[in-house]
Amino acid sequence: MSHPSLIRPLRYLCCLLLLAGLTVPAGPASAHPHAWIDLEVTAVFNEAGQITALRQTWLMDPFYSIFLLDEMAHNAAGDSQEEKLADIARQVIENLTDYHFFTEIHHGDQVIRDVRAKNPALKEVNGRLALSFSLHVQQPVDPTQAPLRYAVFDPTYFIEILHAENTAPHLEGGSERCEIRIRQPRPDPVMVARAMSLDYDQTGDPDLGKHFAERAEIRCTD
Structure with a gap:
């Protein structure tokens, strides 16, 4: 899979560089993954107790954050750093649209694909870049009828x-009658070996x- 605006085959996010059309630095020689994101998620409820959005923050690892800040100074649109960060955030969200924003959502057995990202922002936090956005479902879901499950992951790892x-x-x-549980990934050794065999410039399955994604479940009672 690729996107015409990118300078190399899409590595999906690659810490924003490919999605923003910037140059990618040399990385570790072997074994996926090659970049890391710390994820924070807030499930937003309306007054009827339905979930309307998953507000996400992606905190990039320090290496790519430093590189991106340097590249951004020369390539992103805008006069100030704030304007440049806003320009990159907009481009990232635009390019992630076709990949469902790396977010898989289920309400019971139903897959929810009709989502829209709003309010993208990029800021520096202690030397690391944090991308934030709200992922809104077009039809609010009732977690008392069936649990809402989500997973955020790069399909190629x-x-x-x-x-x-x-x-x-x-x-x-x-509601206080809601709880969230996170199930940790337990990848098959075959999948682990496959990931370890992939070099930096190789596209994964x-x-x-x-197979390496955490899976969260929001379950509520009446």
Whole structure:
């Protein structure tokens, strides 16, 4: 899979560089993943107790954050750093649209694909770049009727995306009768070996990443 605006075959996010059309630095010689994201998620409820959005923050690893800040100074549109960050955030979200924003959502047995990302923003946090956006479902879902499950992952596993350590997902406006559980990945050794065999410039199986994805479940009672 590729995107015409990118300068190399899409590595999906690759810490924003490919999605923003910037040059990619040389990385580790072998073994996926090659970049890391700390994930924070907030499930947003409306007054009826339905989930309307998953607000996400992706905190990039320091290496790619430093490289991107340097590249951004020369390539991103805008006069100030804030304008350049806003320009890259917009491009990233635009390019992730065809890949469902790396987010897989289920309500019970139903796959939810009708989603829209809003309010993209990129900022620097202690030397690391953080991309934030709200992923809105077009039809609010009732977690008392069936649990809402989500997973955020790069399908090719070029990037590893895991919930930030000691940071549980939040419920904004949700009932006290709701709970979130995260199931840790237990990839088959065959999949682990496959990931370890992939060099930096090799594209992984588009289904590889799901084997390494955390899966969160939001379950509520009446």
